[in-house]
Amino acid sequence: MELIILGSGGASPTPKPFCQCLACKKARKLGEPYKRNSSSLFIKDINAVVDCGEDIADSLNRRDIKTIDNLFITHWHPDHTFGLRAVLQANFNFLKNKNVHPINIYIPKKSYEILMEKFAAIDYFINVQKAGTLHLVDDGDNFQLGDINISVVGYGGKGSDTCAYLIEHKSKKALYSPCDTISFARYKDFSNLDLLITECGAFSHIPDEISFKDMISRLREIKPKKTIITHIEEIELNAWGEKHFNDIKKQYADLKFDYTYDGMKIKL
Ligand SMILES: [Zn+2]
Numbered sequence: 069m070e071l072i073i074l075g076s077g078g079a080s081p082t083p084k085p086f087c088q089c090l091a092c093k094k095a096r097k098l099g100e101p102y103k104r105n106s107s108s109l110f111i112k113d114i115n116a117v118v119d120c121g122e123d124i125a126d127s128l129n130r131r132d133i134k135t136i137d138n139l140f141i142t143h144w145h146p147d148h149t150f151g152l153r154a155v156l157q158a159n160f161n162f163l164k165n166k167n168v169h170p171i172n173i174y175i176p177k178k179s180y181e182i183l184m185e186k187f188a189a190i191d192y193f194i195n196v197q198k199a200g201t202l203h204l205v206d207d208g209d210n211f212q213l214g215d216i217n218i219s220v221v222g223y224g225g226k227g228s229d230t231c232a233y234l235i236e237h238k239s240k241k242a243l244y245s246p247c248d249t250i251s252f253a254r255y256k257d258f259s260n261l262d263l264l265i266t267e268c269g270a271f272s273h274i275p276d277e278i279s280f281k282d283m284i285s286r287l288r289e290i291k292p293k294k295t296i297i298t299h300i301e302e303i304e305l306n307a308w309g310e311k312h313f314n315d316i317k318k319q320y321a322d323l324k325f326d327y328t329y330d331g332m333k334i335k336l
Pocket residue numbers: 083084087088089090091092093302306
């Protein structure tokens with residue numbers, strides 16, 4: 069299978085509007101790999117995207133993706149869902165008042181309930197314009213799409229509002245857990261991964277976020293064959309600088325992790 073990182077950034081993209089920090093200036097001037105859209109993943113074999121922040125249209129255009137059939141959502145937060153309108157309405161023909169290609173949307177049931185409170189307009193795109201076919205999912209559900217099997221991994225088991233997705237192709241297993249992993253109580257169940265794509269964790273002390281050190285401890289426990297860390301926050305690049313990111317990679321060289329960048333391709 070082929071996975072492509074559509075976005076490697078965090079809740080705020082890099083460059084962030086108005087910001088004149090070194091990271092933002094560099095991203096504005098040079099683009100990729102310094103420009104980072106909100107975290108999103110493309111599973112090429114099945115035309116599937118995982119998560120769609122506000123900048124998903126730009127992420128899809130930059131990779132010249134011609135269609136998607138499936139959209140998996142990890143949780144309701146804006147940097148993972150507020151691009152739903154852009155994705156769904158891209159297939160809506162306003163001249164004919166008709167949707168031309170409904171997309172399957174998979175979202176944890178509890179997350180959808182919260183999304184309806186926070187971003188109720190989505191209901192119109194799905195239920196009136198019929199631009200998406202909704203699949204409310206829960207921990208343990210799995211979907212066979214072509215050669216790929218996707219399982220829902222609720223961070224806290226059944227009824228979780230946040231999930232990771234386990235992507236399996238033949239004997240290969242990849243887990244995508246891009247955000248909010250501080251509540252990922254079940255991470256120890258995944259000690260046989262060929263690939264883990266997981267959030268970077270915070271170098272700064274940010275309440276309610278996993279720390280970089282705790283993320284590293286989890287890697288030491290579950291020992292994925294390959295690890296790529298994502299959801300790299302502008303505010304952390306701003307506070308710590310690019311050199312710190314490179315230095316810390318050397319400090320933990322035994323773990324051989326890589327940082328994601330927009331457009332990164334991974335074959336498994
Ligand atoms: Zn900045």
